[in-house]
Amino acid sequence: MNPLLKLVGMPEPASAHAKGIDDLIVYVHLLMAVLFLGWMLYFFYVMFRFRKGANPKADYIGARSHFSSYAEIGVALVEAVLLIGLAIPLWAKAVDNPPKPEDKPIEMQIMAQQFAWSAHFAGLDGKWGRQDIKFANSANPFGLDTADAAGKDDVSVVSEPFLLPVNRPVVALLSSMDVIHCFKVPSMRVTQDAVPGLSIPVTFTPTKIGDYTITCAQLCGSLHSTMRGAFKVVSEPDYTAWFEKKSKAGGGGGSFE
Amino acid sequence: MQTATQPHSHSHDHAGHDHAHHEPGFFSKYIFSTDHKIIGIQYGVSALIFLLFGFLLMLAMRYQLAYPGQPVPVVGSLLQKFLGDDLAKGGVMQADLYNSFGAMHGTIMVFLAIVPILFGAFGNYVTPLQIGAPDMAFPRLNMASFHAYFLGGVIMFASFFTPGGSARSGWTSYSPLASVTDLVNRFDGQTYWLIGMVFLITSSLLGSVNFIATIIQLRCRGMSWMRMPFFVWTQFITGFLLLLAFPPLEAAGIMQLMDNLFGSSFFLPAGLVVNGTALGVSGGGSPLLWQHLFWFLGHPEVYVLILPAIGIVAEVIANNTRKPLWGYKSMVYATMSVGFLSFIVWAHHMYLTGMGTKIATFFQTTTMMISIPSVIILTALFISLWGGSIRFNSASLFALSFLPMFGIGGLTGLPLGFNASDVYLHDSYYVIGHFHYVVAPGTMFAVFAGIYYWFPKISGRLMNETLGKIHWAGSLFFMNCVFAPMFIQGFKGMSRRMYDGGTTYFLGVDPTALSLNKMITMSAIALGLFQLPFIINFFYSIFAGKKVHSDNPWNATTMEWSTPTPPPHGNFTSEPVAYRGPYEYSVPGSKTDFTPQTQKP
Numbered sequence: 001m002n003p004l005l006k007l008v009g010m011p012e013p014a015s016a017h018a019k020g021i022d023d024l025i026v027y028v029h030l031l032m033a034v035l036f037l038g039w040m041l042y043f044f045y046v047m048f049r050f051r052k053g054a055n056p057k058a059d060y061i062g063a064r065s066h067f068s069s070y071a072e073i074g075v076a077l078v079e080a081v082l083l084i085g086l087a088i089p090l091w092a093k094a095v096d097n098p099p100k101p102e103d104k105p106i107e108m109q110i111m112a113q114q115f116a117w118s119a120h121f122a123g124l125d126g127k128w129g130r131q132d133i134k135f136a137n138s139a140n141p142f143g144l145d146t147a148d149a150a151g152k153d154d155v156s157v158v159s160e161p162f163l164l165p166v167n168r169p170v171v172a173l174l175s176s177m178d179v180i181h182c183f184k185v186p187s188m189r190v191t192q193d194a195v196p197g198l199s200i201p202v203t204f205t206p207t208k209i210g211d212y213t214i215t216c217a218q219l220c221g222s223l224h225s226t227m228r229g230a231f232k233v234v235s236e237p238d239y240t241a242w243f244e245k246k247s248k249a250g251g252g253g254g255s256f257e
Numbered sequence: 258m259q260t261a262t263q264p265h266s267h268s269h270d271h272a273g274h275d276h277a278h279h280e281p282g283f284f285s286k287y288i289f290s291t292d293h294k295i296i297g298i299q300y301g302v303s304a305l306i307f308l309l310f311g312f313l314l315m316l317a318m319r320y321q322l323a324y325p326g327q328p329v330p331v332v333g334s335l336l337q338k339f340l341g342d343d344l345a346k347g348g349v350m351q352a353d354l355y356n357s358f359g360a361m362h363g364t365i366m367v368f369l370a371i372v373p374i375l376f377g378a379f380g381n382y383v384t385p386l387q388i389g390a391p392d393m394a395f396p397r398l399n400m401a402s403f404h405a406y407f408l409g410g411v412i413m414f415a416s417f418f419t420p421g422g423s424a425r426s427g428w429t430s431y432s433p434l435a436s437v438t439d440l441v442n443r444f445d446g447q448t449y450w451l452i453g454m455v456f457l458i459t460s461s462l463l464g465s466v467n468f469i470a471t472i473i474q475l476r477c478r479g480m481s482w483m484r485m486p487f488f489v490w491t492q493f494i495t496g497f498l499l500l501l502a503f504p505p506l507e508a509a510g511i512m513q514l515m516d517n518l519f520g521s522s523f524f525l526p527a528g529l530v531v532n533g534t535a536l537g538v539s540g541g542g543s544p545l546l547w548q549h550l551f552w553f554l555g556h557p558e559v560y561v562l563i564l565p566a567i568g569i570v571a572e573v574i575a576n577n578t579r580k581p582l583w584g585y586k587s588m589v590y591a592t593m594s595v596g597f598l599s600f601i602v603w604a605h606h607m608y609l610t611g612m613g614t615k616i617a618t619f620f621q622t623t624t625m626m627i628s629i630p631s632v633i634i635l636t637a638l639f640i641s642l643w644g645g646s647i648r649f650n651s652a653s654l655f656a657l658s659f660l661p662m663f664g665i666g667g668l669t670g671l672p673l674g675f676n677a678s679d680v681y682l683h684d685s686y687y688v689i690g691h692f693h694y695v696v697a698p699g700t701m702f703a704v705f706a707g708i709y710y711w712f713p714k715i716s717g718r719l720m721n722e723t724l725g726k727i728h729w730a731g732s733l734f735f736m737n738c739v740f741a742p743m744f745i746q747g748f749k750g751m752s753r754r755m756y757d758g759g760t761t762y763f764l765g766v767d768p769t770a771l772s773l774n775k776m777i778t779m780s781a782i783a784l785g786l787f788q789l790p791f792i793i794n795f796f797y798s799i800f801a802g803k804k805v806h807s808d809n810p811w812n813a814t815t816m817e818w819s820t821p822t823p824p825p826h827g828n829f830t831s832e833p834v835a836y837r838g839p840y841e842y843s844v845p846g847s848k849t850d851f852t853p854q855t856q857k858p
Contacts, residue, residue, distance in 0.1 A: 029606040032668040058843040060642030075782035090677035138533035177530040179434040186750030197526025200611035217684040217752040225755040
């Protein structure tokens with residue numbers, strides 16, 4: 001992790017794409033620091049040199065140099081480089097390049113509701129159970145149809161921590177039952193709004209085993225500040241063991257009967 | 258050259274024309290006045306009261322953030338008495354009250370304090386004087402604008418006392434939250450908020466057409482476009498921003514009102530399940546449509562909050578460096594570019610709503626583009642100091658401090674403007690730090706500079722310099738103590754609008770972030786205390802300040818200083834003519850270090 005970001009207290013990155021984002025944050029702040037320090041050195045020098053006591057007669061023309069124009073062109077160029085070189089490709093990579101099947105991505109749904117996070121996986125058969133809004137309630141946020149055979153082995157983790165395997169891409173379809181929430185996992189450098197009526201994919205690859213906190217970054221009602229979720233990133237065998245157990249328990253993972 | 262306009266040809270517009278014949282009564286002079294100067298003062302006084310009120314809301318919130326679950330000192334029992342146990346049981350701020358104060362702090366500061374003070378107060382008072390006009394083009398419209406603003410303010414204030422309290426879905430009022438907060442009592446704080454907003458928007462629209470017409474039509478003889486003070490340019494462009502950006506929000510506000518009261522679903526999708534039960538709305542609407550309509554206003558609004566402030570700073574800096582602004586023309590063109598570009602950057606507030614690469618690329622490119630003219634304006638102001646003979650009085654100290662403070666505010670917008678870095682910083686305290694640096698030590702410092710600078714013209718008395726400098730030093734120091742730590746909290750991953758100050762999140766992650774909450778709160782209280790010298794100074798100086806011995810105590814060049822003090826109804830005693838540009842200070846060969854625009858060559 002970049003020492004500058006460590007200094008300001010950013011959490012250790014724990015996903016494959018975090019480095020790109022961290023790099024961009026560092027480079028932009030270096031640009032800002034150079035500009036600001038330049039301005040400040042000039043500012044204090046000028047206030048001292050051209051104070052009324054030292055310079056009782058002002059100069060009608062003032063500065064004659066064109067340095068500022070070059071500085072402005074420089075700023076524009078650096079911004080263009082950061083934009084074209086980093087920001088746009090990073091975004092395109094995150095949005096336009098879903099993981100390939102050979103990377104064995106974990107496909108899941110994440111549902112937000114006031115004030116909890118829930119996760120849903122197709123079970124061992126790899127097929128999603130039928131879902132309909134008419135079945136949805138707080139205990140069954142994904143609206144699973146318990147009569148559907150394909151859903152018998154689905155894994156639903158309602159308002160509880162779920163598990164993800166390390167080093168496998170995750171494609172999570174984010175949605176919300178009620179109002180707009182925002183799925184934010186600072187360590188993963190992941191932030192994505194969960195908008196009711198939309199299903200928005202968010203992709204990341206956890207790279208470090210550990211416990212991670214989900215926070216809601218969009219005001220969602222009275223208890224917004226307590227809307228905390230969690231997941232564990234574990235080794236592949238641990239994940240498989242958990243997943244098989246949950247799937248075999250049936251009924252969408254046993255969180256509701 | 259603009260066709261000359263005779264001041265007297267417009268006097269038939271006035272309610273009480275030919276003021277010399279009768280003295281208007283109290284009501285027609287102070288309540289139903291059509292004089293731009295009285296309206297400016299009405300706006301200024303109302304906006305300063307709302308500013309203080311918005312600040313006090315924030316202090317109560319900050320107390321809750323630093324000391325979660327403890328009764329708010331001093332006002333806790335009052336909160337409980339007036340707002341009830343649901344919101345303030347035992348004087349402790351409850352989550353709903355926090356959210357409600359948060360929403361109203363934003364709304365009040367933006368729509369009832371800063372815009373009215375910049376556009377309504379300074380704009381109204383100074384613009385006609387600076388272009389040599391006898392009044393605004395439409396004095397009655399001007400009065401209507403203030404009345405709509407005042408009614409909007411009353412409605413917003415009354416909303417605190419409705420059952421359930423005021424609006425609590427943020428100043429952005431995102432649907433569906435704003436529509437599902439109170440499903441039983443539909444005439445809730447949110448409804449008040451929407452109706453109040455309709456009045457405030459109407460007020461701004463009436464004001465904006467008036468400013469545009471006035472600046473185009475009522476410039477005096479010789480006041481060509483490039484002889485207009487930079488402040489007038491900023492008001493002119495602000496007028497267009499308000500005129501073009503506000504109507505979509507007015508429409509959106511009425512649409513959300515329909516959603517809330519009459520069961521339409523412009524912003525509500527099908528299949529909402531709230532509190533475990535399906536919501537009976539027809540659906541088919543889009544929550545993102547509200548965000549588009551809101552931010553289509555919201556981003557130009559940011560420039561409404563900052564451009565007139567830059568205008569004030571430019572006036573004060575030119576006067577106190579005793580030299581012309583450097584690059585006046587580039588500043589004007591840069592301001593126009595900012596105004597235009599501000600209409601095509603709005604979706605950078607929405608990067609994380611599921612945006613594809615093409616749209617995200619468009620909006621971050623325009624966002625980077627708008628930083629260029631902003632840097633040009635700021636750089637021109639910095640370079641204007643070169644070769645000056647800089648005087649440090651209260652007005653100029655505030656104006657000079659504006660430059661680095663606005664610099665921090667502007668620069669910290671860059672990592673939020675790049676979508677990839679925004680992924681981490683979005684909706685964190687970094688954002689709070691960023692826009693407060695723009696508006697609090699930025700715009701507010703410009704407002705203070707303007708008050709110290711124009712106070713003698715308005716009252717005929719100077720404000721006290723010692724109190725002014727104490728006010729400046731304390732404000733500058735504690736503003737930074739309040740807002741700089743927020744960048745650190747943002748880096749640590751603290752989200753905004755957290756009633757518990759981030760405790761739920763940070764206790765498991767990084768408890769050190771919480772200690773900053775206490776420091777920020779203490780600094781905010783100190784910042785409040787350092788406004789007392791200003792309040793005392795303001796009232797003391799109105800009645801007992803040092804009288805000015807000339808109409809032009811700062812030896813300034815622009816036209817407002819060529820009027821009697823205070824300017825009478827109709828402003829100028831003889832027809833003003835502009836013979837030169839606005840900032841002819843220290844002209845080589847001139848006997849004095851200033852050459853007023855009205856001075857005959």
